[in-house]
Amino acid sequence: MEPDVLTFGVSKLGNSAEEYEDAVSSSSEGRRFAIADGATQTSFADRWSQIVSLEFIMNPPSDEPLDKRWTKWLLPLQEAWSSGIPWDTLPWFAAEKARAGACTTLLALEFTPSSTTNDGPGRTLWRRMLGVAKPAAMNWRAEAVGDSCLFHVRDDRLIRSFPLERPTQFTHSPALFTTNPGQNALVCKHIKTLKGDCQPGDLFLLMTDALAKWFLQRHVVGEKPWQTLREVNDEMMFNLFVIQQRDEGRIDNDDTTLMIIRWPEQEGANS
């Protein structure tokens, strides 16, 4: 089973498309997904967010203790970022800014085939016999640094919101991965992890902070913002939606990125 995946991105109003600093990546077999938001206050942040999100897809961190696995994983990426900067030709101010490093968020999501369900086999067997449980097709694990978010929707209900759960949790200074070795140790100790199961028909929405904040603001007032987003099926529709929400003051003016992962329904899954 493979999900349908759609991604959309709009630059901050006033910036050119070349100045877009978010990044999204997904594996061809539909198992790993990443979204990253390069910090606009830093230089060459677009390059950093692309490296980090793509590397999670190509070569995710190995199974070591949480803080060590990310610190070690980041080291070659920091070298790759630095080797792509044209240091010799940068004017003094650009070189000083680049030496301060670039920063990015990361929301990484991985699906793995399920051998057991999260309820335990015995209990789920009874629930299936009673017709109230679907078989879990997949397990998933998400890890996050910063304020890019994952929303898991099932049966038209939001069942998980990660790593932020309330619109008031967005701040001007989220945790970020930086390109400077030595500055990530503390961040890596605070990486958040969440696991869950995935059933046929489930919807996963990954988004950077401006849209994620909008999503949670709509949800706390009783709306179902995923219903709006899952109708989006092309870039122009997404652009129009974002422009309209910005005009109405509902979405902050920032690079805005959405990834929709839709797992197909299965015939007879409820039986």
Added chain:
Amino acid sequence: MPYNAEISRANPSCFVFLIDQSGSMVNAIAGSDGKRKCDSVADAINRLLQNLVVKCARGEGVRNFYEVAVIGYGETVSPAFSGPLAGRRLVPLSDIAESPARIEERRRVVENGDGNRTEHLVKFPIWFEPSAKGLTPMGEALDGARTLLEPWVSEHRSSYPPIVINISDGAATDTGPEPQAGSLRQLATDDGEVLLFNCHISENGSEPVAFPAEKKELPDEFARTLFDVSSPLPENLAEQARAEGLNLEPESRGFAFNADLTELIRFLDLGTRSSQLK
């Protein structure tokens, strides 16, 4: 008015520095091992311009989030950039980045990520040279800032309002600063009135007072006058300062008295920070 406009290339803001260049600026600043006040102020302004340029650098260029003017007052009241920018008043930040008078190399101690410190040679661009001659026509300088900013605020109605930072070591020798400061602070964009911050630098080593909320603790009439003409700190700036451990009251003003060099740089740094920068 809220002081929350986004600062962007389409919606830039503006800084005006008014620098006392009177004869007394040759005396030593407190706590500076005999360094002249005019040299300390020049270092602080050059450092600040450098920080501002680097803050707004992206990739290989600089984004014009700000326009900047530096006006000296002493023997004359006039634009005080040196080098290619000499004589210019409001200058976009990218022109400042590309046109320092010269670039020196200086030693700077840098904290490493591992807690150790190492000394590096760093570029130190110079846009502004020290000068100390004549009286203290502070009123005329504040009037000059108003003349400069009057058209600016009408052309940038939606911008974060200009911030004027006045650095002086003594009392005005003309009719200033009260009437001129009052007129200057009446200028406004839709986001707020022009902010006027005043910084007194000192040659005696008594305890500095930074961002006071009331004037009763200030030592003399000159200090109380400068306090009276200083703008209250907008809440978002005050919040950032509190986050860094500064103890600010709700009514704290953009004013520092008897500032030493460290205090001066901290004062300027706070004045030029904004979470609205995009």
